[in-house]
Amino acid sequence: MSIPAQSEGTVITKGDAAPGETLLKVTGLQKHFPIKKGLLQRQVGAVRAVDGIDFEVKSGETLGVVGESGCGKSTMGRLITRLLEPTAGTVEFEGKDITHLGVSGMRPLRRDVQMIFQDPYSSLNPRHTIGTIVGAPFKLQGVTPEGGIKAEVQRLLSVVGLNPEHYNRYPHEFSGGQRQRIGIARALALNPKLVVADEPVSALDVSIQAQVVNLLDDLQQELGLTYVIIAHDLSVVRHVSDRIAVMYLGKIVELADRESLYRAPMHPYTKALMSAVPIPDPRRKNAKSERILLKGDVPSPISPPSGCRFHTRCWKATEICKTTEPKLVELKPGQQVACHHPENFEDQAPQDTVLLTVAKEAAELVADEVLAESAETSAAVAAEVAELTAEEPEEPEAPSEEPEAPSKEK
Numbered sequence: 001m002s003i004p005a006q007s008e009g010t011v012i013t014k015g016d017a018a019p020g021e022t023l024l025k026v027t028g029l030q031k032h033f034p035i036k037k038g039l040l041q042r043q044v045g046a047v048r049a050v051d052g053i054d055f056e057v058k059s060g061e062t063l064g065v066v067g068e069s070g071c072g073k074s075t076m077g078r079l080i081t082r083l084l085e086p087t088a089g090t091v092e093f094e095g096k097d098i099t100h101l102g103v104s105g106m107r108p109l110r111r112d113v114q115m116i117f118q119d120p121y122s123s124l125n126p127r128h129t130i131g132t133i134v135g136a137p138f139k140l141q142g143v144t145p146e147g148g149i150k151a152e153v154q155r156l157l158s159v160v161g162l163n164p165e166h167y168n169r170y171p172h173e174f175s176g177g178q179r180q181r182i183g184i185a186r187a188l189a190l191n192p193k194l195v196v197a198d199e200p201v202s203a204l205d206v207s208i209q210a211q212v213v214n215l216l217d218d219l220q221q222e223l224g225l226t227y228v229i230i231a232h233d234l235s236v237v238r239h240v241s242d243r244i245a246v247m248y249l250g251k252i253v254e255l256a257d258r259e260s261l262y263r264a265p266m267h268p269y270t271k272a273l274m275s276a277v278p279i280p281d282p283r284r285k286n287a288k289s290e291r292i293l294l295k296g297d298v299p300s301p302i303s304p305p306s307g308c309r310f311h312t313r314c315w316k317a318t319e320i321c322k323t324t325e326p327k328l329v330e331l332k333p334g335q336q337v338a339c340h341h342p343e344n345f346e347d348q349a350p351q352d353t354v355l356l357t358v359a360k361e362a363a364e365l366v367a368d369e370v371l372a373e374s375a376e377t378s379a380a381v382a383a384e385v386a387e388l389t390a391e392e393p394e395e396p397e398a399p400s401e402e403p404e405a406p407s408k409e410k
């Protein structure tokens with residue numbers, strides 16, 4: 001797809017962050033929504049929607065964020081776009097701490113960071129024409145593009161594959177996919193650096209979803225955009241993400257580049273999410289029998305389970321999972337995971353072997369093939385580790401006190 005060029009001399013300029021440089025950095029980010037009760041509105045608890053997450057987004061990349069409903073993905077999106085005030089932690093954009101910027105401090109940033117919302121029906125004002133909607137960011141920022149707002153809005157409409165002549169039409173005259181394109185045009189108006197798309201296609205028909213995802217992909221290639229794309233399953237983000245963060249109950253449980261995540265997921269929850277996605281691969285035509293059915297809903301973020309939050313639904317959970325929270329650590333280059341008993345990697349708590357009762361119940365929902373495969377990979381990794389450690393003691397013996405044998409050159 002070719003994207004019409006922005007009119008020359010347009011006031012808005014694109015940032016200089018080189019591809020691969022850190023654009024956004026999030027450290028220890030938390031959002032606890034207070035729960036208040038009674039006449040005095042005393043705080044009696046808090047919804048720990050986002051509960052201490054760290055990640056970076058590099059310029060030009062797409063970070064996919066996945067997890068079941070209620071795990072805090074949208075809250076995270078609203079925190080990094082500063083639509084919500086964090087309870088703790090920091091958000092840095094292009095090296096600048098923007099965590100607590102006020103309205104005026106945020107104004108320039110509002111151009112650089114844009115959000116696309118899930119519901120294209122409710123996010124567009126039905127009483128406004130498309131021209132007014134897509135042109136609104138210029139008015140809000142007090143920016144006049146060269147050639148005028150109308151010409152720029154029409155250019156944006158053609159960028160997203162809509163007819164520029166439909167400038168004067170109203171949202172109800174468009175289909176769901178077209179409305180989402182309008183939302184995308186509005187988000188692109190100020191030539192942002194970072195676009196956070198919160199479930200951009202989940203309200204659309206499956207047949208339209210791919211078109212909108214492809215449009216986002218094309219726009220990224222042509223305009224050098226950086227995306228954070230939020231989705232509740234891996235089917236939407238699997239083709240467009242460079243890296244994927246898997247969230248569970250307010251935490252990131254795995255963060256890896258796409259290849260590693262698909263080839264060898266390490267967190268049991270990632271594995272469960274992946275098995276829920278139908279894969280159109282003839283070699284996996286029996287994939288249905290390999291499904292992992294997670295039991296029950298995500299526990300309440302008001303009082304999340306102790307230790308590893310996933311332990312109440314995990315078929316590998318042992319005592320340590322109940323008592324000790326696993327840290328998100330890089331076990332393989334480019335693959336961070338928070339798990340005591342990861343898949344496809346050396347057990348991080350091998351001494352802890354007795355399964356919890358909940359784990360035995362959860363295992364009933366995991367297909368035998370998955371359990372067998374998991375045991376196989378664990379055994380293979382254990383054998384590899386044993387081999388390596390058996391070789392290790394030989395290393396110190398290698399450097400000998402004896403002078404080295406003369407080399408051939410001498």
Ligand SMILES: Nc1ncnc2c1ncn2[C@@H]1O[C@H](COP(=O)(O)OP(=O)(O)OP(=O)(O)O)[C@@H](O)[C@H]1O
Binds near residue numbers: 069
């Ligand atoms: N303004 C709010 N006040 C109180 N609780 C909230 C608020 N916004 C979100 N929550 C709670 O925070 C938790 C995380 O919600 P969030 O919408 O971020 O999750 P999500 O993963 O995006 O889910 P979904 O896909 O359903 O939107 C949920 O338990 C939700 O009820």
